Structure formats: C-alpha cells, structure tokens
Amino acid sequence: MPEPKKEKTHVTVKVQRQHAVDVFIRVRLDLPLRELKLAYCNRLGLDCDAVRFTYNGSRIHDHETVSDLKMEDGDVVDAWYDVLSG
Amino acid sequence: MVENDIVKEKLDDALDTIDDIEAHKLSQELEQNQNEKNKELESQSQGTIGHESNEDNEPESQNQCTIGLESNEECNDEREAEFVNEAIVEHEKDEEHRDEIMGPCDKKQEEDNDSTEPKQSDHEMVTDEDLERTITIACKGIVVEETQKKKPHRQKVEIDPSSLVKRVTQRETRSGKRIQDYIYTEDEKKKKNVKDDKKKNKKDAERQKKDKQEKQKWMPQKSRLYHMLPKEDRNLLDQICDCERQDDAIAVWTNLESQETVALQDIIRLLEEGDTANAVIDGFANMLERQQEARQANNGNNAYFTCICWTLITTSNHESVRHCLIDQKLQKVYDNILEHGTGYYHYLVFPMNSTGNRKVTKRVTPYHWTLLLYDMEEQIWKHYNSLSRKNSAYLLDATQVKTYVEGFIKTNFNARPKFRLSSSPIVFEARKFDAPIISVKNAPQQMPTSVDCGILVCYIISLLESQQEIPSSIEQNSVEEFRVHLVSKFLNDVDRSWKLED
Numbered sequence: 001m002p003e004p005k006k007e008k009t010h011v012t013v014k015v016q017r018q019h020a021v022d023v024f025i026r027v028r029l030d031l032p033l034r035e036l037k038l039a040y041c042n043r044l045g046l047d048c049d050a051v052r053f054t055y056n057g058s059r060i061h062d063h064e065t066v067s068d069l070k071m072e073d074g075d076v077v078d079a080w081y082d083v084l085s086g
Numbered sequence: 087m088v089e090n091d092i093v094k095e096k097l098d099d100a101l102d103t104i105d106d107i108e109a110h111k112l113s114q115e116l117e118q119n120q121n122e123k124n125k126e127l128e129s130q131s132q133g134t135i136g137h138e139s140n141e142d143n144e145p146e147s148q149n150q151c152t153i154g155l156e157s158n159e160e161c162n163d164e165r166e167a168e169f170v171n172e173a174i175v176e177h178e179k180d181e182e183h184r185d186e187i188m189g190p191c192d193k194k195q196e197e198d199n200d201s202t203e204p205k206q207s208d209h210e211m212v213t214d215e216d217l218e219r220t221i222t223i224a225c226k227g228i229v230v231e232e233t234q235k236k237k238p239h240r241q242k243v244e245i246d247p248s249s250l251v252k253r254v255t256q257r258e259t260r261s262g263k264r265i266q267d268y269i270y271t272e273d274e275k276k277k278k279n280v281k282d283d284k285k286k287n288k289k290d291a292e293r294q295k296k297d298k299q300e301k302q303k304w305m306p307q308k309s310r311l312y313h314m315l316p317k318e319d320r321n322l323l324d325q326i327c328d329c330e331r332q333d334d335a336i337a338v339w340t341n342l343e344s345q346e347t348v349a350l351q352d353i354i355r356l357l358e359e360g361d362t363a364n365a366v367i368d369g370f371a372n373m374l375e376r377q378q379e380a381r382q383a384n385n386g387n388n389a390y391f392t393c394i395c396w397t398l399i400t401t402s403n404h405e406s407v408r409h410c411l412i413d414q415k416l417q418k419v420y421d422n423i424l425e426h427g428t429g430y431y432h433y434l435v436f437p438m439n440s441t442g443n444r445k446v447t448k449r450v451t452p453y454h455w456t457l458l459l460y461d462m463e464e465q466i467w468k469h470y471n472s473l474s475r476k477n478s479a480y481l482l483d484a485t486q487v488k489t490y491v492e493g494f495i496k497t498n499f500n501a502r503p504k505f506r507l508s509s510s511p512i513v514f515e516a517r518k519f520d521a522p523i524i525s526v527k528n529a530p531q532q533m534p535t536s537v538d539c540g541i542l543v544c545y546i547i548s549l550l551e552s553q554q555e556i557p558s559s560i561e562q563n564s565v566e567e568f569r570v571h572l573v574s575k576f577l578n579d580v581d582r583s584w585k586l587e588d
Binding site: 061 | 363
C-alpha cells in the first residue's frame with residue numbers, strides 16, 4: 001500500500017530572465033501555473049501579460065500545472081519579454 | 087489795473103512818511119553837530135534807502151498776522167491775500183473806517199481768519215460769544231482738514247497689520263493643548279481626507295485601467311492597410327477585435343508545437359506599419375516549414391531556426407532554451423543530412439535580432455532584425471542587412487552565430503565514425519566546417535524612417551522558399567502588400583488561427 005504522506009506535493013522551480021536575478025518558486029503540483037507567473041511578476045514588478053514563460057522551449061499556458069508539464073525539482077522556467085525591433 | 091493803483095498809493099504813503107522822518111532827524115542832528123552836516127547828508131542818502139527798507143518792513147510787520155493767516159488757511163488764493171493787503175493799506179490810511187473795512191474782509195475771507203485776527207489785533211472789538219463761535223467753527227474746520235489729510239494714512243495703516251501678525255506668529259510658538267475626551271472636528275476631517283484619498287486612488291486606478299482598455303480598443307478601420315485586406319479577412323479581424331474588447335489578449339495564431347502565439351497586438355503592429363515581433367517571424371517560418379513537410383521533397387528544403395538565436399547564443403542564462411531550440415534543431419538537420427544527403431537542405435536560415443556589436447544591457451536591447459543564411463550548395467554564410475550603413479557591426483553579430491553553429495557541429499558530430507556522404511555530390515564535412523561569411527551588398531533596403539526590417543526578413547524568407555531570386559531593392563508598395571499578405575496568412579491558417587468557436 002503506498003503511503004500518501006510520502007508523495008511529493010510541491011516542486012521548486014527556478015525562473016530566470018535576462019539581466020535579472022534568478023527566482024526560486026515553490027509550486028504545488030496541481031496548481032495552475034498562472035499563479036507562478038503572477039508570483040514572479042508581482043515580486044519583480046512586471047506586467048504579467050507582457051512576460052511570456054517557456055519551459056523547455058515551449059510556452060507555459062495559464063491553465064497548465066506542474067504535473068501536466070512533468071516538471072521536477074530544480075527545473076528552469078525562462079521568462080521573456082516579447083522581442084520587438086524594426 | 088487795480089494792482090498798479092495799489093502800488094502807487096503805497097509808494098506815495100511811503101514817500102510821505104520818509105519826508106516826515108527826515109525832517110525830524112535833520113532837526114535833531116542840526117542841534118547836535120553842525121560840522122558833520124555833509125557826512126550826515128551822505129548818511130541821509132543812505133538812510134533813505136534804509137528807511138525805504140524799514141518802511142517796507144513796517145507793513146510787513148503789520149501784515150505778519152495776515153501772512154500767518156494765510157499760512158493757517160493754506161488753501162487761500164493770492165487774490166485773497168491781496169484783499170488783505172488792501173485792507174491793511176486802508177487801515178493805515180484811515181483808522182476811523184477800520185470797522186467798515188474789516189467787515190467786508192471778514193466776509194470775503196474764510197471763517198478761520200476770524201478766529202486768529204481778533205486774537206492778535208483787536209481784542210476789544212470782538213465779544214466772547216463771537217470768539218466761542220469762531221473757535222468752534224475753526225475747530226470743526228481743522229478737524230475736517232485733518233480727516234481729509236489722514237485718509238491716505240489710514241489706507242496705509244490697513245496694510246500694516248499683516249506684518250504685525252507675522253511678528254506675533256514669529257514670537258509666539260503656539261502649542262496646542264488637547265483634551266483627551268473631546269472629539270475634535272479637525273481629526274474627523276483628516277480621517278475623512280485619508281478615506282477620500284484612498285477612494286481617489288482606487289478611482290484613479292480604475293480610470294487607468296479603463297484608459298488602458300480604451301487604448302487597447304483598436305479600430306481596424308482607421309489603419310490604411312486594413313482596406314487592402316480581402317473581405318473575409320476584414321470580417322474576421324472585426325470579430326477578433328470585438329472579442330478583444332470583452333476578454334483579455336487573444337491569440338490570433340498559435341504554434342501547436344511550441345505553443346507560441348501571435349497576439350492581436352502583433353497583427354495591429356503589422357497593419358499599422360509598426361515594428362515586428364519575434365512571434366511573427368517565428369510563426370511565418372513555422373508555416374513555411376509545414377509547407378515543406380507537406381511537399382515531402384528530398385532536396386531544396388530550408389531549415390528555419392528561432393529568431394532569438396543570437397540572444398540565446400550570446401547569453402549564458404538560457405542554456406535549456408538554447409538546447410531545445412538550437413541544439414536539437416541542429417541535431418535534426420544533421421540527421422536529415424545523413425539520411426538524405428547534403429542536397430536535402432539548401433539553406434540554413436537564422437533570422438537574428440541583434441544590437442550591432444553593442445553590449446546588451448537593460449537599456450540596450452536587440453533592436454534590428456537581420457538574416458543570416460548558410461548556403462549549403464555554395465558553402466558560404468550570407469548575411470542580409472536592410473540597413474547597409476552599419477553592415478560591419480551587424481556582421482560581427484552574425485559571425486558570433488556562425489562560430490557557435492560551426493563549433494557545435496564540429497564538437498558534437500565529429501566523433502561519429504559512420505559519417506559518410508557518398509551519395510551526394512557535395513560533401514558536407516563536419517570536421518572542417520569553416521565557411522567564409524559575406525554580407526550581401528545588394529540586399530533589399532528599408533526606408534530610412536521605417537521599421538520594416540522584420541518584414542524584409544520575412545520577405546527574403548518567403549522568396550527563399552519559393553526559390554526566387556532576391557531583388558536588390560524593394561518598393562514601399564510591395565512592403566505594404568507583404569504586410570497584408572502576412573496578416574491574411576496568420577488569419578487563415580487552418581487549425582491554428584483564431585475561430586469563433588473557441
């Protein structure tokens with residue numbers, strides 16, 4: 001019989017951005033990652049809609065969870081500003 | 087005329103008096119010294135002058151009162167003074183008619199004269215009642231004069247108190263004594279003010295939000311390029327804009343592989359001749375890539391890399407992303423070459439966004455799109471820059487990408503012993519992958535004030551895909567047409583574009 005107490009409920013994820021300090025955020029497994037985005041943006045004072053988050057090169061959607069993306073401890077989420085030039 | 091008569095009369099009187107005085111003096115002197123007659127005669131001639139002066143003084147001495155009166159009155163005219171002189175002259179002539187003369191004088195002169203004249207000259211003639219009357223009237227007059235004079239002073243005094251108040255406030259340090267039980271109205275007002283401020287802040291925030299929303303509300307009809315779109319696309323855009331007003335940002339086009347999205351904002355920028363987002367270039371490349379896959383051709387394909395390759399390569403932060411987007415792609419390219427031969431790929435396409443050999447800081451971010459190609463047939467790196475002025479700087483950025491790609495292929499694919507390309511005529515040697523890099527001289531140029539570099543990159547990519555020659559110049563009309571073409575492509579991609587059902 002598997003014991004439910006030993007199951008992992010949280011994962012710590014590193015969010016990094018260019019010219020910014022890395023931020024470690026502990027996320028519950030079944031929490032929509034919108035919360036992670038908001039937490040990061042609130043901490044650094046960013047506009048959440050302007051920043052896009054990628055995990056392994058693909059964009060993270062608001063409704064996705066850590067278990068959906070199969071994230072593990074120490075995984076890196078990249079935060080980007082949209083690149084505009086002309 | 088009257089004045090002349092008066093002067094003549096005065097002179098006659100003076101001469102008469104001089105004659106009388108001389109006669110007196112002569113008789114006295116004759117008695118004293120007969121010898122000194124000659125000298126005395128000389129002194130008499132001098133004396134006449136002196137006498138004349140004395141006599142001039144005499145009426146003045148008598149006039150002193152009148153002059154004094156004039157000084158008291160201050161507002162009497164010269165004519166009145168002349169009347170006074172007349173009166174005095176007559177008074178000298180006939181003492182008997184004095185009363186008669188003084189009467190008219192009093193009438194002509196102001197009442198103030200009465201108060202002073204009788205005091206000095208005629209005590210006996212004026213009764214006590216008259217004195218009292220005149221004094222009271224004079225006092226009234228003086229009071230009136232004083233009030234008239236003081237009026238301007240009062241105005242000055244009215245200005246002064248402010249300074250006095252200042253002094254008081256400076257001197258006294260006021261310390262408020264407060265009773266603990268009593269509820270002061272000021273405190274309540276302050277509390278109310280604080281509450282009001284909070285309310286105001288909230289209202290301001292709401293207003294800002296509304297303003298933002300209003301700014302986001304974009305009227306597609308206003309943009310010029312909107313009217314160049316076909317009808318169906320226009321209707322689609324209108325629907326998207328209507329939904330945008332209700333909800334948050336809408337993804338017009340989504341990349342199913344990387345989940346990257348082209349937002350409505352990017353489409354708006356395309357239509358309003360603004361700058362280009364990376365999502366647009368990546369999305370366009372993705373569409374072309376899918377076309378290739380659909381064709382299933384074994385030669386002449388292009389490999390499209392992500393357009394943020396330069397930032398990924400030059401910065402050490404995003405190793406995981408670099409690994410996903412560039413390294414894995416290179417691996418795939420290499421596998422395809424092994425499988426199908428070097429003819430499988432014609433170009434390796436690196437759209438890149440760079441700073442022109444500047445250090446990337448918070449202020450200086452990549453701001454110019456250029457295109458780096460590796461031509462597999464000619465084995466040469468080509469760099470297309472739509473701003474040929476700063477070619478050398480952007481070429482340096484391109485060499486960074488080139489060295490990374492070459493180094494990666496050298497190190498990773500060197501060890502494979504099975505690497506042989508006997509089937510293809512052109513040999514791709516991973517060990518000696520060191521091709522020269524050139525900047526294409528006759529690359530299409532953007533207008534000096536425009537921000538079309540991203541559009542031009544897409545334009546070149548599309549020409550590569552259709553295997554057309556790249557022109558040396560491009561007109562503004564064709565740039566606009568290509569913008570419209572891009573928009574319609576993003577709107578009409580099956581399964582990836584926005585739909586009403588979603």
